[in-house]
Amino acid sequence: MKLFSVEKPGLYTTYQDLGRVGYLKYGVPASGALDRFALQVGNILVGNERGAAGLEVTMQGPELLAEETFVMAVTGGDLSPMINGRRIPLWKSVLIKKGQVLEFGQPRQGVRAYLTVSGGFHAKKYMGSRSVYEPAGLGRKLEKGDELVGEPRQQKAGTGLFFTEIPDYDRDVDVRVVKGPHHEQISDKVVSDFFAMTHDVSPQSNRMGYRLQSDLATNHEANVISDGVPLGGIQLPGNGQPIILLADRQTTGGYTRIGTVIGPDLPLVAQLPPGGKIRFKEVSVEEAQEAAKQEEQKLRIWERFTR
Amino acid sequence: MKITFYPLGEAAVKCCFHEDISTALTYNIQAFCKKLVHQKHVGISEWVPAYDSVAVYYDPWKLSYEEITNVLVPIANEMDAHEKKTKTVITIPTVYGSDYGPDLENLAAANKLSTKKVINLHTKRHYLINMIGFLPGFPYLSGLDERIAMPRLESPRQSVPAGSVGIAESQTGIYPLDSPGGWNIIGRTPLKLFDAEKEEPFLFEQGDYLQFTAISEDEYKQIQREIEKGTYKLERREESE
Missing domain, CATH: 2.40.100.10 (Cyclophilin-like)
Structure with a gap:
């Protein structure tokens, strides 16, 4: 089902999982999340497998309209994520409701955030992975009007990472x-x-x-x-x-x-x-x-x- | 075969063979990698063969550095015999010259040869794939006739079409994707060296040989149509050494 529609794509927003395995010998880069810890924790917080695909958001985040009600989480760098203009916590699963808008503001710490959703994003897989690698035509970055799909489960929000475990992304x-x-x-x-x-x-x-x-x-x-x-x-x-x-x-x-x-x-x-x-x-x-x-x-x- | 290990961080190891680059070494590296395929050792996820080394990626959760080297030494020790008796040769149909190979005439003139002679020398040999890298499916080939070697272009092109066949110094190669490039382009193949939509996205691997064969523009278009329909049959043959 449709989870989000893209109102604004952000600077460089791509699907990333833990990357392609087995194709390095053919010259295909592995790709995958740059901050593998943040992606994996994001998936854990929404009850996914650690390697499910999330969105890697770079510096300037996208604006996404929720087309369904489901559980999601934002981890990684603090790019000021907001739902309907209100800050949401990082490293904690939250419920987004149909019709609400997820957007990002000023980058406060770090430069990459990860958006994970219950059930993962069902983007097209190339050679076993959903990680976007544009130079070889393996998917592309988000564009305005894209529809992001998935199959979220019914579940509770509010699972968070204990604060001592949250990485400090220093400059x-x-x-x-x-x-x-x-x-x-x-x-x-x-x-x-x-x-x-x-x-x-x-x-x-x-x-x-x-x-x-x-x-x-x-x-x-x-x-x-x-x-x-x-x-x-x-x-x-x-x-x-x-x-x-x-x-x-x-x-x-x-x-x-x-x-x-x-x-x-x-x-x-x-x-x-x-x-x-x-x-x-x-x-x-x-x-x-x-x-x-x-x-x-x-x-x-x-x-x-x-x- | 003598092997030396260098850790590449906590999850990969470089196996270096300390021999001069040669056909025999490429065969040995191919055999080393085949062993890794057959052994399916727990914890080894993938490997990248190169000219005189193989990078092996593994899971440090399952294998320590010492353990991975203990797995790899016996494999290297078996590699000494040049067991290879047959070679796989893959035919690369190529249109030479005109818009498909804009640098053919320059290359011929610079080497004081006719374009026909250049094509003749380029299609005559079997080129060994020493390594794949740089771009998805890009083969590093050895065996070019020195008479058709040529330095890179002084200013690289912004975009070279996928399938372009080029020469740079004493190497020849094929661009698998549209990309910027500084090689002298002498022709183009309709084959898709990389097709992410296919079950097997690549046509060849390290240790195989390529042979170019000259085709006409009409044949190029015909093969292109067959590839689109999925009816094209790649010419691949086994030959004895």
Whole structure:
């Protein structure tokens, strides 16, 4: 059934789930929510599977007219979500009634919010995923007049995340990095500068990657034999400006990579506005895996409470 | 086969083979990936073969870094024999020149060859797919005759149509999507290298060979119609080494 009709599409609003699996070897980017934690929690709060499709809302949100009464939630960055002009809480499921309007105001913290609805959005799947990847024609961003459909369940609203668990999307973040695979090709001095300095986020940052303005004095051979590029990989091209590769990254690359931002810290990166600041902290692969496991365990426990 | 591992964060590992890029290495990497298909090991979700490495993605909830490397070492150890006896060759029908290949004449002139000779040299060889990347379904091919190599265009085009066949340095390739590009475009194939609507959206994979064959504009249009109707049969054959 019709859940929303789009009055205004917002700056860049797309369906995203947890991305495509199995097509990297054919050159298809994984895509999926940039803030995977927020999308998964959003789904848990409305009683969905964690990987159901939500809307990723960027900076300036859309205006959506509810065509039905159902339970929804907004998680992630605080882009001032409102129903009929009244602020609604983030990280908590709410009931929206037929005829009400969901809209967004000023971005207050973070740059990406996630709208999840009971039952998920039933957008078209391409290769097993509803994540939009426009360059290859896999869906497109919202446009005025679009109708968003789904099959919501009858359920109660009011499920919220305990406040201590709500992420703090600072404009100035420390993120953990596992070194490699090409750090040995980069001079020790550049590697130690990379970890010591504070990096600025460039305005040319998007779902493919976050560009940093770091002016590292690189002098290494920046071209390498092309290899598979992971989520969070940090390219260091010859110009000394690193790029953190995100969900819509190309599957392979030919630039040196100094390290990989660990999965649990990627939401902090993806919620930074242009001009935001990042520092990198080296961790071992074991520490990175421990952090990922702890996050997964939390999500599993919360999921058990709501399903 | 000697293998070295590098963690790519907590959920992927790069398996590096430290050998010069060669046909044998590409075959070994293909065999390595086939093993991963057959083993269906719990916790391994996907992998990306490249020139001299494979990136393997896995679930750290199910496999630790040490465990994944312990799974992969024995697979690499089996790869030494160049067991491959047959190769898969896929035919890529291509119209050369005119609007389909606007750079054919320049490329021919720069290499002091007739356009006919360029087409002849380009269609003669089998090109090995070392890797797929850059764009969905974009094959990195090796084996181009050096006599038709050519530097990239000085200023890249804003848009190159899907199916365009190009040459850049000593590489040849096919654009799977309309995209900006700086390769010298010598022709175009009506085949769809990437079709998201199909059950199997891709025509080939790493380790397969491509061979171009020259067709007329009429044949191009005929094949295009067959593809739209779903009646076109891709020419794919097994050949011995």
